[in-house]
Amino acid sequence: MPKSTDICILETESTTEFFPYRSPAKFGGRVVNDVTLLNVSVRVRTRDGKEAIGRGSMTMGNIWAWHSKTLTPDQTLQAMIAFGQKVAAGAKNPGEFGHPLELVYDYSQEYGRLADEVTQSHGAESLGIEPMLKLARLVAVSPYEAAVFDAYGRVHGANSYNLLSQEYCNRDLAYYLNPEFSGEYLDQYVLPKPKAQMPLYHLIGALDPLDAGDVATPLRDGLPEDLAEWIVFNGLTHLKIKLNGDDLDWDVNRVLRIDQIAEEVQAKRGVAQWFYSADFNEKCENVEYVLDFLKRIGEQRPQAIERLQYIEQPTHRDLRAYPENKMHQAAAIKPVVIDEALVDFDSLLYSREMGYSGVALKACKGHAEALLMGAAAQKYKMFLCVQDLTCPGASFLHSATLSARIPGVQAIEGNGRQYCPAANKGWEDLYPGMFKITGGMLETGVLAEPGLGFRWAD
Secondary structure: OOOOOOEEEEEEEEEEEEEEEEEEEEEOOEEEEEEEEEEEEEEEEEOOOOEEEEEEEEEOOHHHHOOOOOOOHHHHHHHHHHHHHHHHHOOOEEEEEEOHHHHHHHHHOOHHHHHHHHHHHHOEOOOEOOOOOHHHHHHHHHHHHHHHHHHHHHHOOOEHHHOOOOOOOOOOHHHOOOHHHOOOOHHHHOOOOOOOOEEEEEEEOOOOOOOHHHOOOOOOOOOOOOHHHHHHHHOOOEEEEEOOOOOHHHHHHHHHHHHHHHHHHHHHHOOOOOEEEEEOOOOOOOHHHHHHHHHHHHHHOHHHHHHEEEEEOOOOOOHHHOOOOOOHHHHOOOOEEEOOOOOOHHHHHHHHHOOOOEEEEOHHHOHHHHHHHHHHHHHOOOEEEEOOOOOOHHHHHHHHHHHHHOOOOOOEEOOHHHHOHHHHOOHHHHOHHHHOOOOOEEOHHHOOOOEOOOOOOO
16 A cells, blocks of 8 residues: 655756775776766655655776676776666656655666666777676666665655665565565664764775885875874774785785784784775685685684684676585685675575675665665575775765664775775765774764765765
């Protein structure tokens, strides 16, 4: 039965912003030097005539989301932007009412067709037309979907995470997932209020200096130049390590050196406990690489293995194309989570068959998708984390409020402040506890305002 709280979409608008990186970020053998944000605003109306505007923002991470052999990075970026804008522009439908989860899910059935229309006009004819990968589609539409959820909360004067129960939703989770979720709603899988504080996960890119001796060309911009300085500057206790995945000696030595430097710095700070995660960005050939990696580090610095919380996406994102890449042995040692491979519920189910024991949620894959996959991961008792895509400003707060509302998520990755601090201008003063970090903790308790939990800096 339709609900009085249902909304329809009256108007949408989208813009882009470009920011150069302070320093390059390297992961999975690729280097990123800048970011383009797609910002979307959505005006909605309830059945009884109330109106509000919601906003969403996300970095168009084409280098990560769309690995192409035929299109240039600029072509994939422009195609993603065009697709995101096309989806937003086509969302206007004053006669279609529903909960945001329903509106974006129903509309998502058209994403494949709309993406094909975009790639046919943005492809390089000399190289051939290439379909847009599903992961790239998810990233491109995520600011639109965030804006719809944000508007829904604002029009009702409430936080959007508190509007996910049967009182507001017209369909249970079985409609989106499977019969195991019959009679269940998302409010059973999110917290009634955000966690008060959460540790910050700091990224160590493959090019990032670890100590002063690694700094070839100082930036001298007032921010730390190397890992040792960052640990002290932000009071860090959680470090995410980007690894090559195709050079075992380099990967092992990188972790050993990071652990040694962290040990020295933390001893001076009087910190006894800190943690790592290891991200191979799909570059490992097989699980044996991961097992050898863990074995060698364990032999030389067993304390580093103890500090390792989880391993992220070791092998290729296309799990079905490489059925031999099973993760059971590695997952018996440490949680192994899917990231790039997670694009829908079927991929989550298949990852469990392949031995993956955890899920990395991302706001950049769409707000609805993140909430649904978070619910499924909890149902199946999988390890949960939320990952960043070098998200600055509103996109970072979107990721942070997701992390703060999902049970089991222990920390928040946030590396926009490292690589693209210029895009955080204005946000530091509005939410200093989220952008000016001194004790290693983010003040996530403030993310409880109407909409997605925060207001915009402009």
